[in-house]
Amino acid sequence: MAKGARARRKAERPGEILEAAFEEFAQRGFAATRLEDIAERAGVTRGAVYFYFENKEEVFVAMVRELSRPLHAEIEVFLADRPGPAPEMLRSYLRFVYQIAVDDQRSRELLRLLIAEANWFPEMLDEQFRMVWGPFVDTFQKVLQEGAIQGELRAAPVQEFPEQIVGPALLFNIWILLFGERKPLDPERHFEAAIDLILHGLLPRKN
Amino acid sequence: MAKGARARRKAERPGEILEAAFEEFAQRGFAATRLEDIAERAGVTRGAVYFYFENKEEVFVAMVRELSRPLHAEIEVFLADRPGPAPEMLRSYLRFVYQIAVDDQRSRELLRLLIAEANWFPEMLDEQFRMVWGPFVDTFQKVLQEGAIQGELRAAPVQEFPEQIVGPALLFNIWILLFGERKPLDPERHFEAAIDLILHGLLPRKN
Amino acid sequence: MAKGARARRKAERPGEILEAAFEEFAQRGFAATRLEDIAERAGVTRGAVYFYFENKEEVFVAMVRELSRPLHAEIEVFLADRPGPAPEMLRSYLRFVYQIAVDDQRSRELLRLLIAEANWFPEMLDEQFRMVWGPFVDTFQKVLQEGAIQGELRAAPVQEFPEQIVGPALLFNIWILLFGERKPLDPERHFEAAIDLILHGLLPRKN
Amino acid sequence: MAKGARARRKAERPGEILEAAFEEFAQRGFAATRLEDIAERAGVTRGAVYFYFENKEEVFVAMVRELSRPLHAEIEVFLADRPGPAPEMLRSYLRFVYQIAVDDQRSRELLRLLIAEANWFPEMLDEQFRMVWGPFVDTFQKVLQEGAIQGELRAAPVQEFPEQIVGPALLFNIWILLFGERKPLDPERHFEAAIDLILHGLLPRKN
DNA sequence: TATGAATGAGCTTTCATTCAT
DNA sequence: GATGAATGAAAGCTCATTCAT
Numbered sequence: 001m002a003k004g005a006r007a008r009r010k011a012e013r014p015g016e017i018l019e020a021a022f023e024e025f026a027q028r029g030f031a032a033t034r035l036e037d038i039a040e041r042a043g044v045t046r047g048a049v050y051f052y053f054e055n056k057e058e059v060f061v062a063m064v065r066e067l068s069r070p071l072h073a074e075i076e077v078f079l080a081d082r083p084g085p086a087p088e089m090l091r092s093y094l095r096f097v098y099q100i101a102v103d104d105q106r107s108r109e110l111l112r113l114l115i116a117e118a119n120w121f122p123e124m125l126d127e128q129f130r131m132v133w134g135p136f137v138d139t140f141q142k143v144l145q146e147g148a149i150q151g152e153l154r155a156a157p158v159q160e161f162p163e164q165i166v167g168p169a170l171l172f173n174i175w176i177l178l179f180g181e182r183k184p185l186d187p188e189r190h191f192e193a194a195i196d197l198i199l200h201g202l203l204p205r206k207n
Numbered sequence: 208m209a210k211g212a213r214a215r216r217k218a219e220r221p222g223e224i225l226e227a228a229f230e231e232f233a234q235r236g237f238a239a240t241r242l243e244d245i246a247e248r249a250g251v252t253r254g255a256v257y258f259y260f261e262n263k264e265e266v267f268v269a270m271v272r273e274l275s276r277p278l279h280a281e282i283e284v285f286l287a288d289r290p291g292p293a294p295e296m297l298r299s300y301l302r303f304v305y306q307i308a309v310d311d312q313r314s315r316e317l318l319r320l321l322i323a324e325a326n327w328f329p330e331m332l333d334e335q336f337r338m339v340w341g342p343f344v345d346t347f348q349k350v351l352q353e354g355a356i357q358g359e360l361r362a363a364p365v366q367e368f369p370e371q372i373v374g375p376a377l378l379f380n381i382w383i384l385l386f387g388e389r390k391p392l393d394p395e396r397h398f399e400a401a402i403d404l405i406l407h408g409l410l411p412r413k414n
Numbered sequence: 415m416a417k418g419a420r421a422r423r424k425a426e427r428p429g430e431i432l433e434a435a436f437e438e439f440a441q442r443g444f445a446a447t448r449l450e451d452i453a454e455r456a457g458v459t460r461g462a463v464y465f466y467f468e469n470k471e472e473v474f475v476a477m478v479r480e481l482s483r484p485l486h487a488e489i490e491v492f493l494a495d496r497p498g499p500a501p502e503m504l505r506s507y508l509r510f511v512y513q514i515a516v517d518d519q520r521s522r523e524l525l526r527l528l529i530a531e532a533n534w535f536p537e538m539l540d541e542q543f544r545m546v547w548g549p550f551v552d553t554f555q556k557v558l559q560e561g562a563i564q565g566e567l568r569a570a571p572v573q574e575f576p577e578q579i580v581g582p583a584l585l586f587n588i589w590i591l592l593f594g595e596r597k598p599l600d601p602e603r604h605f606e607a608a609i610d611l612i613l614h615g616l617l618p619r620k621n
Numbered sequence: 622m623a624k625g626a627r628a629r630r631k632a633e634r635p636g637e638i639l640e641a642a643f644e645e646f647a648q649r650g651f652a653a654t655r656l657e658d659i660a661e662r663a664g665v666t667r668g669a670v671y672f673y674f675e676n677k678e679e680v681f682v683a684m685v686r687e688l689s690r691p692l693h694a695e696i697e698v699f700l701a702d703r704p705g706p707a708p709e710m711l712r713s714y715l716r717f718v719y720q721i722a723v724d725d726q727r728s729r730e731l732l733r734l735l736i737a738e739a740n741w742f743p744e745m746l747d748e749q750f751r752m753v754w755g756p757f758v759d760t761f762q763k764v765l766q767e768g769a770i771q772g773e774l775r776a777a778p779v780q781e782f783p784e785q786i787v788g789p790a791l792l793f794n795i796w797i798l799l800f801g802e803r804k805p806l807d808p809e810r811h812f813e814a815a816i817d818l819i820l821h822g823l824l825p826r827k828n
Numbered sequence: 829t830a831t832g833a834a835t836g837a838g839c840t841t842t843c844a845t846t847c848a849t
Numbered sequence: 850g851a852t853g854a855a856t857g858a859a860a861g862c863t864c865a866t867t868c869a870t
Contacts, residue, residue, distance in 0.1 A: 013850095029323060031238035034843060045852050046845085056844065116236060116323030118385050125385055154407065157400040161392070163382075164401055167374030174377065175370075178325050178332055185368070193364040194371055200361065201408030217833065241860065252835055257862065259833095424854070443737060445652035449840065459856055464841070466854095530650060530737030532799050539799055568821065571814040575806070577796075578815055581788030588791065589784075592739050592746055599782070607778040608785055614775065615822030634829095655864060666831050667866085677865065 014052045014062075017042045021063040026109035030060055030117050060117075061124050064110065071100070071107055072131050079139045086147025087203065090165065091195050093140065097169040098194075101176075102187040112177050137163050144202075153202045168194035221259045221269075224249045228270040233316035237267055237324050267324075268331050271317060278307070278314055279338045286346045293354025294410065297372065298402050300347065304376040305401075308383075309394040319384050344370050351409075360409045375401035428466045428476075431456045435477040440523035444474055444531050474531070475538050478524065485514070485521055486545045493553045500561025501617065504579065505609050507554065511583040512608075515590075516601040526591050551577050558616075567616045582608035635673045635683075638663045642684040647730035651681055651738050681738075682745050685731065692721070692728055693752050700760045707768025708824065711786070712816055714761065718790040719815075722797075723808040733798050758784050765823075774823045789815035 020042035024033045035056055039046045053059045078096055082089070100107050118125055140162035147153035158164050172190050175183070227249035231240045242263055246253045260266045285303055289296070307314050325332055347369035354360035365371050379397050382390070434455035438447045449470055453460045467473045492510055496503070514521050532539055554576035561567035572578050586604055589597070641662035645654045656677055660667045674680045699717055703710070721728050739746055761783035768774035779785050793811055796804070 027326070029236060029238060031236060035845085036843075046843095047847090047852055048850080050845070051850065112322055112325075115319055115381065115384055118319075118387075119234065122389065126389065129386065129390070156403055156407070157396070158404045161375075161397055161400050163378060164375045164397075164404065167378040167401075168368075168371045170378050170381065171370060171374040174322065174381070177322055179336065180325075182329070182333070183336070189364070190368055190371075193368050194374075196363055197365045197371065197405065197408040199408075200363070200412075201404040201406075205407075205412065220833085242862085243860080253862080254836070254864085255834055263861070427854085441740070443650060443652060445650060448838085460841085461843085461857070462855055470840070526736055526739075529733055529795065529798055532733075532801075533648070536803070540803070543800065543804070570817055570821070571810070572818045575789075575811055575814050577792060578789045578811075578818065581792040581815075582782075582785045584792050584795065585784060585788040588736065588795070591736055593750070594739075596743070596747065597750070603778070604782055604785075607782050608788075610777055611779045611785065611822040612818065613822075614777070614826075615818040615820075619821075619826065656866085657864075667864095668831055668868090669829080671866070672829065 013042075013044070013048070015066065017044065017049055017052060017059070018063045018066045021059050022067050022106065022109070025060060025063060025113060026106075029113070030056075030120075035059070057121075061121060064113065064121075064124055064128070067106060067110055068128060068132065071104070074100075075132065075135060079135055086143055086150065086152040087199055089143050090147075090198065090202070093143070094165060094169065094195055094198070095191065097136075097166050098172070098187060098191045101169045101173040108173055108177060111173060133163070136166070140165055147202075151204065154204045156202055158202070165198060168197075220249075220251070220255070222273065224251065224256055224259060224266070225270045225273045228266050229274050229313065229316070232267060232270065232320060233313075237263075237320070237327075242266070264328075268328060271320065271328075271331055271335070274313060274317055275335060275339065278311070281307075282339065282342055286342055293350055293357065293359040294406055296350050297354075297405065297409070300350070301372065301376065301402055301405070302398060304343075304373050305379065305394060305398045308376045308380045315380055315384060318380060340370070343373070347372055354409075358411065361411050363409055365409075372405060375404075427456075427458070427462070429480065431458065431463055431466060431473070432477045432480045435473050436481050436520065436523070439474060439477065439527060440520075444470075444527070444534075449473070471535075475535060478527065478535075478538055478542070481520060481524055482542060482546065485518070488514075489546065489549055493549055500557055500564065500566040501613055503557050504561075504612065504616070507557070508579060508583065508609055508612070509605060511550075511580050512586065512601060512605045515583045515587045522587055522591060525587060547577070550580070554579055561616075565618065568618050570616055572616075579612060582611075634663075634665070634669070636687065638665065638670055638673060638680070639684040639687045642680050643688050643727065643730070646681060646684065646734060647727075651677075651734070651741070656680070678742075682742060685734065685742075685745055685749070688727060688731055689749060689753065692725070695721075696753065696756055700756055707764055707771065707773040708820055710764050711768075711819065711823070714764070715786060715790065715816055715819070716812065718757075718787045719793070719808060719812045722790045722794045729794055729798060732794060754784070757787070761786055768823075772825065775825045777823055779823075786819060789818075 017038065021033075021038045023041060024037045027033075028037075035049055036046055038059065039049050042049075049059065053062060082092075084092075114125060114128060141159065144153060144156075144159045144162055144165075148155040148159065168190065172185060172187065175185060224245065228240075228245045230248060231244045234240075235244075240263075242256055243253055245266065246256050249256070256266065260269060285300075289299075291299075321332060321335060348366065351360060351363075351366045351369055351372075355362040355366070375397065379392060379394065382392060431452065435447075435452045437455060438451045441447075442451075447470075449463055450460055452473065453463050456463070463473065467476060496506075498506075528539060528542060555573065558567060558570075558573045558576055558579075562569040562573070582604065586599060586601065589599060638659065642654075642659045644662060645658045648654075649658075656670055657667055659680065660670050663670075670680065674683060705713075735746060735749060762780065765774060765777075765780045765783055765786075769776040769780070789811065793806060793808065796806060
C-alpha cells in the first residue's frame with residue numbers, strides 16, 4: 001500500500017513541480033522566480049527539482065508545455081467538425097475564445113509569460129503557435145472562406161488574417177493582465193459588442 | 208568650451224541612462240537586466256546611475272515615463288480637434304495606431320514591458336493608461352457616438368468599448384512581439400483588412 | 415566514518431563560524447568586519463554563513479550569546495551558595511571578577527563590543543545584563559546586606575549600588591582595552607589595592 | 622561686511638565640521654559613519670570636508686582632539702593648586718569627575734569612541750591619556766601621598782593606582798553608555814555611596 | 829574655497845547548481 | 850530518489866575619494 005502510494009506519489013511529482021512552477025513564474029516572471037520557491041510550493045527540496053529537470057529553463061519550458069496541454073485538448077475537441085451556418089459558427093467560436101479569456105486565469109498568465117519571455121524561448125513560442133494559435137487560425141480561415149462561398153458571409157480581406165476575429169478577445173485579455181481589478185470589464189457585454197461588430201462587418205449587404 | 212561641454216553632458220546624462228535602460232530592459236526584462244549593463248551602455252559607471260536614480264526600480268519607472276513621452280506628444284497632437292466625416296476619422300485614427308504598431312519598435316517593447324511587469328508597477332500602468340489609452344479611448348468613443356448621431360455610423364454596442372476598434376492593431380503588435388521575423392505580417396494589408404471589417408461593421412445598413 | 419565526519423562537521427559549523435566571527439568582530443568592530451573575513455577564518459564560503467544565519471547582525475548577536483555562555487556557566491557555578499564571613503566572601507568574589515578581567519581576553523573584547531555597539535543592539539545588552547551583571551549585582555547586594563546585619567560590615571550606602579564594588583575591576587579592564595601592552599598594570603597589586611580600599615571602607619569602625 | 626561674515630564663516634568651518642563629525646561618529650561609530658552625513662550635518666558638501674581634512678581618519682582624530690579640548694581646559698583649571706585637607710580635596714575631585722560623567726554627554730560618547738576604536742588609533746589614545754587621565758592620576762596620587770604624610774589619610778596601597786578612586790565614576794559612565802534610559806541611576810546617591818566608601822576606606826583608623 | 833558629478837573598489841546578500849550522504 | 854549543506858558567481862547598492870569647474 002505504502003509502496004503503491006509512494007509510487008503514485010513519485011509519478012505525480014513532476015506534475016506537482018510544474019504546477020508549483022506555474023504559480024511562481026506567473027507571479028514573478030522567469031528571472032525573478034527562485035527555484036527554491038518552486039520547490040517549497042511543491043513540497044520538495046531544491047535538489048528534487050534537479051532530479052526531474054535539467055535546470056530552471058527546462059522547468060519553465062516543461063511547465064508551459066504541461067500547463068497548455070488541457071487547452072490543447074479543449075481546442076481540439078471544440079474545433080472537431082461541427083458544421084452549421086457560418087455566422088453561428090463564428091459566434092460559437094468567438095464565445096469559446098472569450099470563455100478562455102474570461103475564465104481561465106492560467107491561460108491568461110501563460111500568455112503574459114509568453115509575451116514577456118518570447119525573446120528567450122523562441123522554440124517554445126513556435127510550439128505554442130503550432131498547438132494553439134495554428135489550429136484556431138486555420139479553422140477560422142476555413143469558416144470565413146466557406147461562408148463566403150456559401151454566400152453567408154462577405155468575401156472580406158480579413159480572410160487573409162482570420163486571427164483578427166479574436167482581436168477583441170485578446171484585447172480583453174491584455175486589459176485584464178494590465179489593469180486586473182482596477183478597471184474591470186463586463187465580459188458578456190464585451191463579447192456581445194465584439195460579435196456584433198464582426199458579424200455586421202461580415203454579413204453580406206443587400207445593396 | 209569644456210565648461211559648457213560638461214554642463215551639457217550633465218544635463219543629458221539622465222536621458223542617456225534612460226535610453227540605455229530601455230535597450231537593456233527591452234532585451235532582457237526587468238529582473239534579468241543588470242544595472243551594470245545599463246551603465247556600460249550609457250558609458251558611465253554603476254555609481255553614476257545611482258547618482259541620478261534611487262535604485263533599479265526607479266530607473267525602470269523613469270525610463271517608461273521618459274520613453275513614452277514622445278508618444279504622448281504625438282497622440283496629443285494627433286487627437287487635436289480635426290473634424291470630418293466619422294468613417295474617415297476612424298480610418299485615420301486606426302492608421303495612426305497601426306503606424307505606431309508598425310514603425311515604433313520602442314512602443315512595442317514598452318508594451319511588452321508593461322505586460323510583463325504589470326503586477327509590480329501598478330501605478331506606472333495607471334499613469335500610462337491616463338496618458339495613452341485614456342485619451343485614445345475617449346476620442347474613439349466620441350467619434351463613434353457623434354457618428355451615430357449624424358447617421359454616419361450605426362449605433363453599435365461597441366460604443367461602450369471603443370478600444371475594441373484598435374483590437375487588430377494590438378493583435379498585430381503582440382504577434383510581432385511573439386514571432387518577430389519568424390512569422391511576418393504585411394502591415395498594410397493587415398490594416399486594410401481591419402478597417403474594412405470595422406467600417407462594414409459600423410456603416411449603417413440600407414435595409 | 416565519512417558520514418559521521420560530515421554530520422559532526424555540520425553540527426560544529428555554526429560554532430566554528432561564531433568563533434571566527436568573534437575574532438573578526440573583536441578586531442575590527444561590527445561595521446568594519448566583512449562577512450568574507452569571518453567565512454574565510456571559519457574555513458567556509460560566504461554562502462555557507464548565510465545558510466546558518468540570516469544576516470550579519472544575526473551573526474553578531476548569536477556570537478555574543480554563544481561566546482558569553484561559558485561565562486554564564488562559570489558565574490552560575492561560582493555564585494552557588496557558599497556561606498562564610500562577609501569580608502572573605504567579598505574578597506573571593508572580587509578576586510573572581512579580577513580573574514575574568516585579567517585572564518579572559520574574550521570577555522574583555524566582548525565588553526568592548528557591547529560598549530561600542532550598545533546603541534544598535536539594545537535587546538542584546540539587556541540579555542547580557544540579565545545573564546551576567548544581574549546575578550552578580552544581586553549576589554553582592556545580598557552579601558553586603560547580610561554582612562551588615564551580622565555586624566561584619568558597615569551599613570554603607572554602597573548597598574544601593576553593589577556594582578561599585580567591581581568598579582576597580584572594570585577600570586582595570588577598560589584600561590587594558592585602551593592601552594593594552596603600552597601601559598601595563600600588575601593585576602595582583604591592582605586587586606590587592608582594590609580589596610584593601612573596599613574592605614577598609616566597609617569594615618565597621620571600633621569608634 | 623559680507624566679506625567679513627564670509628571670512629568668519631570660513632574660519633568656523635573646520636570647527637563646524639568636527640562638531641558634526643562628533644554627532645555622527647558618536648551615533649554610529651567610525652566605520653558606519655558616512656562622510657556625507659557629516660558634511661550634510663555641517664551644511665557643506667563632501668568636497669568641502671576634503672578641503673579641510675585629508676580623509677575620514679583625519680576627521681576622526683581631529684574631532685577627538687577638538688572635542689576633548691574644553692575638557693582639558695576644565696581639568697587644567699580645576700587641578701590648579703587648591704590646597705586643603707586631603708579628604709575634602711578627594712571629595713571635591715570625585716565630585717568633579719562625577720559631574721563630567723553625569724552632565725557631559727559628549728565626554729561620555731567620546732569615551733565610547735575611544736574604547737571602540739582604541740585598536741586603530743593608538744596614538745590618539747596616548748594623546749588623550751597625556752591630556753586627560755595623566756594629569757588627573759598624577760594629582761590624585763599627590764593628594765593621596767601628601768594626605769598620608771599629613772596623617773589625614775591612611776597609607777593605602779591604592780596610592781599605586783590612584784585611578785581606582787574614579788572607578789565608581791567610570792562605572793557610572795559605562796552603565797549609562799550601556800543601558801541609557803533603560804536602567805537609570807541616581808547620580809547624586811551614586812556619588813555619595815562612592816565617596817562614602819572611599820573615605821571610609823582611606824581615613825586612618827583610631828585603633 | 830567649494831561644488832557635485834563621477835569613479836571604482838568593495839560590501840552584503842542572493843541563488844542556480846552541485847554532490848556527498 | 851531525495852536531501853540539504855555548500856559553493857561561487859553575480860547582483861544591487863554604498864561610499865571614500867577625486868577632480869573639472
